[in-house]
Amino acid sequence: MHTTTVPTLFISAGEASGEHYGALLIEALKRRLAAAGLTARFFGMGGPRMVEAGLEPVVRSEEMAVMGVTEVIRHMPRIYGGFRKLKQAITERKPDAAVLIDFPDVHLKLAHELDRLGIPVIYFVSPQLWAWKKHRIQRVRKYVRRMLVIFPFEEGFYREHGVRAEFVGHPLAELAPPAITRAQFAAENDLNPAATWIGLLPGSRLKEVRANLPRMLEAAKGLARAGASATEEYEFLLPVAPTLTPAQRSEVSGWAADGGRGLMLRLVNDARGALKHARASVVASGTATVEAALAGNPFVVVYRVSPLTYAVAKRVVRVPHVAMANLIAGGRIVPELIQNDFTAANVVQELGPLLPDGAPRQSMMEGLAAMRSALTARRDGGGHRGLGAIERVVAIVLEELGAAGAALTGKIEASPGSS
Numbered sequence: 516m517h518t519t520t521v522p523t524l525f526i527s528a529g530e531a532s533g534e535h536y537g538a539l540l541i542e543a544l545k546r547r548l549a550a551a552g553l554t555a556r557f558f559g560m561g562g563p564r565m566v567e568a569g570l571e572p573v574v575r576s577e578e579m580a581v582m583g584v585t586e587v588i589r590h591m592p593r594i595y596g597g598f599r600k601l602k603q604a605i606t607e608r609k610p611d612a613a614v615l616i617d618f619p620d621v622h623l624k625l626a627h628e629l630d631r632l633g634i635p636v637i638y639f640v641s642p643q644l645w646a647w648k649k650h651r652i653q654r655v656r657k658y659v660r661r662m663l664v665i666f667p668f669e670e671g672f673y674r675e676h677g678v679r680a681e682f683v684g685h686p687l688a689e690l691a692p693p694a695i696t697r698a699q700f701a702a703e704n705d706l707n708p709a710a711t712w713i714g715l716l717p718g719s720r721l722k723e724v725r726a727n728l729p730r731m732l733e734a735a736k737g738l739a740r741a742g743a744s745a746t747e748e749y750e751f752l753l754p755v756a757p758t759l760t761p762a763q764r765s766e767v768s769g770w771a772a773d774g775g776r777g778l779m780l781r782l783v784n785d786a787r788g789a790l791k792h793a794r795a796s797v798v799a800s801g802t803a804t805v806e807a808a809l810a811g812n813p814f815v816v817v818y819r820v821s822p823l824t825y826a827v828a829k830r831v832v833r834v835p836h837v838a839m840a841n842l843i844a845g846g847r848i849v850p851e852l853i854q855n856d857f858t859a860a861n862v863v864q865e866l867g868p869l870l871p872d873g874a875p876r877q878s879m880m881e882g883l884a885a886m887r888s889a890l891t892a893r894r895d896g897g898g899h900r901g902l903g904a905i906e907r908v909v910a911i912v913l914e915e916l917g918a919a920g921a922a923l924t925g926k927i928e929a930s931p932g933s934s
Contacts, residue, residue, distance in 0.1 A: 521553070522916055525610040525634070526570060527560040527601065527625065529579045529618035531719035531758040532802035533640060536686050536905070537616050538564035540639070543905045544912065545569060558608065560601060560621075562758045573604040577758045579621065594621070602628050609634065612916050614908070616640050623651060626658035635660045635915040639908055641680075645672045652676045660915060663908055666843060667889055681911070684904035687802075687809055688890040693788045700788050704781045710748040711870065713738065714789050714796030714812065715780075716803045719756035721763045724770070726819045727799045728753075732774040733859035734797060734866070739778060741867065750779040752793055754786035795869045795876075797862055800837050800853070808840040808849075808886050813869040813879045815850045816840075817857045840886050848882030 524544070528537040541557050545568075548555055558571040560579065566572055574597040598621055605613075605628060612635045615622040619642030626636045641664045644651050655662060655678050662673050662680040673680035701708035715735060717727035735751045742749040753771055755764055771780055783789050786803065790796060790810040798807050800818040807814040816838040836842050837851050850865040852858070868875040902910060 522611040523556045523608060525559045525605060525613040526557055527622060528616040529560060529576045529621060531756045533616035533618060534562040534565055534576050534758055536640060537561050538568040539686060539905045540908055541565060541568040541570060543909045547909055558604060574600050577760055601625060605629060612912060614639055614912060617642060623654050630658040637661045637912060637915055639663045640665055641669045661911055663911060683907040685890040686904045687805055689903045693791050695788045697792050700792050704783050706750055706781055710750045712750050712752055712793045714793035715751055715753045716796060716798045718799040718801060719758060723799055724767050727817060728770055729774050730857055730859055731797050734862035735778055737859055737863040752789040753780060753782050754789050755782050755784060795866055797866060804838050804840055808883045811880055811883050813876055815852060815862055815865045817852045819854055819857050843886050843889055844882060848879060
């Protein structure tokens, strides 16, 4: 382990949501250290936001983000090549600590290598082992020093299995609402501010967009026809994930142009702004459902994968709901249209009642408000009272830095203005 007061941290995220949290974490660590006149070095796997925040990328996350049985098999050489690069960098540089963010297929293997080298592993954002692949809990118990979870029910699951886990809160729940006004958003994206906007969020990976977008566009046409008969003008917002490469963004744009003929459809870069101002949304299962719930935006959850992936998932997934909003609420507050249930007609049927004011819309918004409350509840345990989610992770990272962390913590505590 290093004893220098300039620690080296390995930070790794493989998907859009985790990459966002990784960037927030790097920025928060740099601020905390800079206040005491200190610095740190960051290397690992990340995308454009993490690189901009200060990560030295060994592997780009957009090269590794695939999902589903068939996708993983097809891209195995590339995934394994990226894993070997990360493993080699860890062996050569021997970081003082590692933060692994979600992405279990790669990160649980890296955790083994890190543990073998005596590097403390902090896992931020739990892999969904409580839903499937519970056998992996043995790897977590053996190789992960601290498991930092962002959903309250996960803490109990891990502690019951002998893992040192802490609910740190959800980073998205602590973000201030987007400052952009409806008029500004309309001007930036060539939208009619007087129209009713509906969000279409097909996922952050190209494979997800390919699987989900066509039916979303079919549903949008059905909603547009219904709106036209009621003299309602609908415009559709399609956020594009920042982790997509320019070539992938161009591909998505082509699909939208082909499938969205006849629609007022706009590709936008600001998903949170779209969710803030949309009347309602169709959202692919994943982190975007949490973003929609936190925005108080009524939505329908949809998802479609390959038949093989779905057949495997049906055999191994053991949870009553797919949408995180429903799992947190302990009941179905948002509709779920998965695989064969995900049709344009079903989307129109479920989303239509959420557009006008009335009991269905009000009931969902009350359920979403309760879910937001559960994610923003402050915890007093763990010695991190009053800290936000990212700040709690920063405090735990400093605790786990060993000798370097002790030196840093002493200097931080002695610095002017430290709390």
